[in-house]
Amino acid sequence: MMTNIIDGKSIAAKLRSRIANEVESLKQQGIHPGLAVILVGDDPASQVYVRSKGKQTKEAGMNSFEYRLADNTPQEALLELISKLNQDNSVNGILVQLPLPRHIDEEAIINAIAPQKDVDGFHPINIGLLSTGGKATIPCTPLGCLMMLKDQLGDLSGLKAVVLGRSNIVGKPMASLLIKENCTVTIAHSKTTCIEDECRQADILIAAVGKPELVKENWIKPGATIIDVGINRIKDTENNSKLVGDVDFINVSKKSGAITPVPGGVGPMTIACLLLNTLTITLRQNNLSIPKWIINQE
Numbered sequence: 001m002m003t004n005i006i007d008g009k010s011i012a013a014k015l016r017s018r019i020a021n022e023v024e025s026l027k028q029q030g031i032h033p034g035l036a037v038i039l040v041g042d043d044p045a046s047q048v049y050v051r052s053k054g055k056q057t058k059e060a061g062m063n064s065f066e067y068r069l070a071d072n073t074p075q076e077a078l079l080e081l082i083s084k085l086n087q088d089n090s091v092n093g094i095l096v097q098l099p100l101p102r103h104i105d106e107e108a109i110i111n112a113i114a115p116q117k118d119v120d121g122f123h124p125i126n127i128g129l130l131s132t133g134g135k136a137t138i139p140c141t142p143l144g145c146l147m148m149l150k151d152q153l154g155d156l157s158g159l160k161a162v163v164l165g166r167s168n169i170v171g172k173p174m175a176s177l178l179i180k181e182n183c184t185v186t187i188a189h190s191k192t193t194c195i196e197d198e199c200r201q202a203d204i205l206i207a208a209v210g211k212p213e214l215v216k217e218n219w220i221k222p223g224a225t226i227i228d229v230g231i232n233r234i235k236d237t238e239n240n241s242k243l244v245g246d247v248d249f250i251n252v253s254k255k256s257g258a259i260t261p262v263p264g265g266v267g268p269m270t271i272a273c274l275l276l277n278t279l280t281i282t283l284r285q286n287n288l289s290i291p292k293w294i295i296n297q298e
């Protein structure tokens with residue numbers, strides 16, 4: 001079987017250019033969307049993401065405000081910064097890069113962000129709204145995955161979806177979105193027994209576990225659509241560092257109908273959806289209507 005490789009990089013580029021057009025016309029109305037990104041500490045991977053977010057934010061015509069705080073920043077100081085940004089009218093979206101240093105309570109930080117400015121969709125208000133089908137801000141990674149699925153498959157109604165992983169930032173919101181799309185959804189995790197048998201039922205398989213190349217060829221239903229969220233840095237046979245997903249891409253792609261690569265799949269879509277969410281919340285904050293092409297914001 002010839003698999004289709006879902007080109008997240010190019011879908012993300014098209015999405016960013018649509019966003020940039022929308023931002024351009026907003027600016028003509030005197031509205032300049034602004035995204036604040038806070039990075040605490042000096043984790044190298046986080047620095048890469050934050051740099052790339054800032055660059056793409058500016059390329060879309062939005063204001064990018066970056067705050068880089070020392071690793072030993074007290075929780076109180078971070079809460080004060082968030083409170084200042086909550087009140088700052090030039091800031092439409094606030095993102096605190098995760099993970100945070102161990103001395104900081106992630107939940108307390110997420111809860112402190114004004115729900116209307118929570119561009120990640122991690123605040124309990126937005127998670128609740130997503131579950132009840134309200135006007136939620138949808139977490140960027142699951143939203144990007146859904147866009148690629150719809151691009152590939154069109155209507156998802158009645159399809160069987162298996163989500164590997166149950167984190168608050170990927171697995172759980174992904175499952176909520178797929179339920180909304182009328183899929184029959186199974187969530188599997190580290191305590192799931194016979195996980196391969198569950199996966200073999202899936203028309204759609206989302207892997208978000210953080211285990212390099214866990215998903216093997218014999219876990220796959222022939223023709224299934226595979227979305228690989230995993231970002232794992234490993235050493236290859238020559239001891240060079242390389243990036244792999246949670247799916248054994250070379251072998252699984254022999255059997256799948258369509259599959260996202262790592263890199264170049266979910267990652268670029270996540271950042272594009274961050275810009276999309278910044279646009280959407282800016283429109284909402286200004287009581288403007290959301291264009292039809294922005295999915296799941298009815």
Ligand SMILES: NC(=O)C1=CN([C@@H]2O[C@H](COP(=O)(O)OP(=O)(O)OC[C@H]3O[C@@H](n4cnc5c(N)ncnc54)[C@H](OP(=O)(O)O)[C@@H]3O)[C@@H](O)[C@H]2O)C=CC1
Pocket residue numbers: 141164165166167168169170171188189190191195208209210211214229230231232266267270
């Ligand atoms: N491309 C992108 O934009 C993004 C990529 N990521 C990547 O996605 C991956 C997942 O991220 P995240 O959700 O934050 O991770 P977490 O570590 O928060 O969650 C991992 C989930 O996978 C489950 N799990 C772990 N091992 C197994 C196993 N052997 N079999 C089945 N399930 C297992 C865990 O189960 P349990 O709950 O039982 O512990 C948990 O639910 C990571 O590689 C991360 O880097 C994350 C965000 C964005």
Ligand SMILES: Nc1nc(=O)c2c([nH]1)NC[C@@H]1CN(c3ccc(C(=O)N[C@@H](CCC(=O)O)C(=O)O)cc3)C=[N+]21
Pocket residue numbers: 048049095096097098099120140141231243262263264265266267268270271
């Ligand atoms: N508050 C918060 N929001 C997030 O959305 C968030 C976060 N914290 N913490 C970390 C995770 C991870 N994440 C990624 C974004 C882009 C790529 C990405 O662009 N990846 C490139 C490769 C980049 C590389 O080479 O390392 C790709 O897959 O092609 C990956 C991962 C967002 N996250």
Ligand SMILES: [Mg+2]
Pocket residue numbers: 099100106
């Ligand atoms: Mg933590």
